[in-house]
Amino acid sequence: MNPLHLLALGLALAVATPAAADPPADLAARVEALRKRVGAAGVSIAIVEGGKTTLSHGWGTRKLGDAAKVDQHTLFQTGSTGKAMTAAALAILVDEGRIGWDDPVINHIPWFRMYDPWVTREITVRDLLVHRSGLGLGQGDLMFVPRTNLTRKQTVERVAFLKPRTSFRSAYAYDNILYAVAGQLIEEVTGKSWEVFIRDRLLRPGGMMDATSDSEDRFRIANRSWPHARLSGPLRGLGPQQVLDERDELGRNGAPAGGLALSADDMAAWLKIQLAHGGLPNGKRLFSEKQALEMWNPVVTMPITPLPASLAPAMPNYQAYALGWQVQDYRGHRIIAHSGGVFGSITRVVVVPDKNIAFAIMLNSEDSGMLLGLYYLLLDHYLGASDRDWVKNWQDWYESRLEGGRAFLSEAKAAPVKVGPSLDLARYAGRYRDPWYGDVVVASTPQGLTIDFTSTPRMKGRLAHWQYDSFVMAFDDKAVEPAYVTFALDPDGKVTGVRLKAVSPIADFSWDYHDLDLKPVEDAK
Template identity: 80%
Template sequence: MTSARLITLSLLFGTAVPAWAEPPKDIAEQVEALRQEIGAPGVSIAIVEDGKTTLSRGWGVRKLGERAPVDGQTIFQTGSTGKAMTAAALAILVDEGKIGWDDPVIQHMPWFRMYDPWVTREITIRDLLVHRSGLGLGQGDLMFVPRTHLTRKQTVERVAYLKPQTSFRSSYAYDNILYAVAGQLIEEVTGQTWEAFMRDRVLRPGGMKNATSDSEDRFRIPNRSWPHARLSGPLRGLGDQQALNERDELGRNGAPAGGLALSADDMAAWLKIQLAHGALPNGKPLFSEAQAAEMWKPVTMMPITPLPDALKPAQPTMQSYALGWQVQDYRGHQIISHGGGVFGSITRVVMIPEKNVGFAIMMNSEESGMLLGLTYKLLDHYLDQPDEGWTKKWQDWYKERLAGGVEYLKQAQAAPAKVGPSLDPARYAGRYRDPWYGDVVVASTPQGLTIDFTSTPRMAGRLKHWQYDSFVTDFDDPAIEPAYVTFALDADGKVTGVTMKAVSKIADFSWDYHDLDLKPVEGKK
């Protein structure tokens, strides 16, 4: 629609219709060109303006090597964008008077414990959602990354052993584990699992007809995307794009932090509810306007990471976390948004409340530069800003980030000290236990040392000597981030403990090897 046509409509009907109040006219061509240039298998976009869906479609394929196309009904794994839906599920319970945002968690889950008894007494339902508990970035994620044997309740019970890294409510540090607690709390209060409550009280009533909260339901839907990643290069993100095993997903115990799958049509329905402050298209509330306001209210201030000069216009001056949403400014406007990522899929959900506009971008690969480029391109379109060249700038940033990771890896691995190990390899073998993760077993075989993370299915492989008393993992599954494994010895050469850290400087924070404090289990080999 041309600007002249829009002006004519405004004169006829007495309503000012901004020239930007529809998707970019060439968006289909631009997305497809970018997808092909970058080598992304598939992408799906939903846009909602003034309560109407103005775009819901897909580009590319659901799975490399197959011809089935992505469309508006193709479901994608949407990662942490689901945190807002867990918050909405809790909001429904607040409206029903079954819980309050500032109720202590132990009021509804008396058996729940944090590391500190005082925090156990004080931590509220609100605290579970706003990343101010004192836990470190991604602390405890190895309980469901990359997979797990643990149930959700077992996982929540182990939170008691996560030693905080800062004092309670003193600073921001993003976590997933307390959203697992929120999911368990829903079950304790309602008698329904998080999966069932999400399906019956949020997804279906909200008009999200394709969306799933359970893996087995997702696997039964033919129109679903496969996850993809680049694993054949020197680090994750480089090499050839390849389809991953879709059943090798993150543990379902952590699903309340990001275990939903939605289509573009579903995202459009969700955006309409959000922009209508909880109201469904028929006018009935999914949750009240009061709870809608509560969920967008900033709670925890977030640090602002400086961006390079080329990206400076994207750097906010204020950034905070609300209940499952991030609140910040962009070019003088309030933006409500959240990103999401699981292995092989990434998502971004964005709203500009004053413009009554929202959009979601979903990809079945890990091309973050493309995702961010499209995000800011759409933001500038709806804020009537000139083209900033965001798709190229964010892709350049992504390439530079990967190049920096490779350079760090080269320098770190250039010249290991040709010293050690101090012991015969068999003497490092044993069962080692971390209070929150569980057992890691190091075994001596004729082929050398092996390592097995027993709480995680198939997280096993060989240990190769690195330097001194440090080894590096060579996991059987190439999708698992390698880690340095360092043994501590006493004066008699006895192993007293094991610490770990990721090899890659840019590894996802959920590989929280550094939070492990493994001690020998006496008499266990």
């Protein structure tokens, strides 16, 4: 998940003694130095204190190899930070009396189904937003990661085939798929697509004039950042930075979970709305104060991940999910925040209500150590703490995580038992179907086995034998995460099913290969 460029000298010297709400005096230089050291492409930061923007600026380049620089109007893909905007769109409908947070979803989408009929009857609008449905982490994400042929309605229809991992409302597990349902609900209630409703009722009235909710609109804007990632190493995150195809984004069916693009100026406008509890600078309201506070109200307790000693102060005492926001404590303060990541871009948005401070950091690369370092640097600045070199500590953590992944893969590659395969390669070929994803086709060619995920354009590649009846998928598109493919055989050597899992131990959870349960389509043999 990236840094900054030098501010004009006049900004740095505007006041001899910075006020408490001013950004750190050396922020521009530190971010630019970090950007260069990490090798990140560009970064954009917005900081708001109350109703005033104290920083809206960009550094670095929109696209490696191009001269165009990032500025306060450059669009960045903001990923799951957009969940809060989908929640706000629903809040507008709640204010209008058109829906209620605790309405059953089927009151508004009569054809909607979950796997369990009881859950279908009970699941509410609120449940769509808080990750307690019983689905597993990232379950169903392959329906829009990395791209798809499916419409949003088709995707919502296929939710019925996702087998739950836990009981309804018994546990927290982050998902994206139910935000697609929330987007479909907006369309069912208003007759307008999520994209149109968000643009006309949230972005433009909220003063977010650069922002886009639709990819084709974004592609028409010259001042936009391109995604970047490191793909040439043994796992994603290692190797030199390279430009990605900007059209290989999150499928538009999943856009309500994270399909918005905003500039620093847009983020500043959004943060002002948050600090004003839905109020606008012109005295009008985007949504009521009641709904603003409702969206910050914790609903589901989240597990807390242990951190090393160098990052210990970053471990919260409590952490919970609200409506499109995470809520936790940090140094005795309540923090309302959310991260976002789509291929080649990452974002962090934070609101500190009792300090009347909010800020956002956006990168057009996947350098998450840098993003987290800047996030905690700014938090500590506004909370008056200075006992950690967060930039170094988080970057060290990120690099250590990547090196751990490299070591794991290196050991695994040396370990396979070179036995098998049990069958002639042609006998593995066939059409295999998962109820929620659709069809995956394995074909036998003179060059070996190939694989094609038919619901995902260009998600094709070759199968290289690994061991026993397991193969490794090597995709033609290097941005697609490799996976193991294991064929199950009956006593007569007939393929009865196929299971998959990501090769990398630190692969993003949205590559939910492990949730697929592929069975042969007999009439396709």
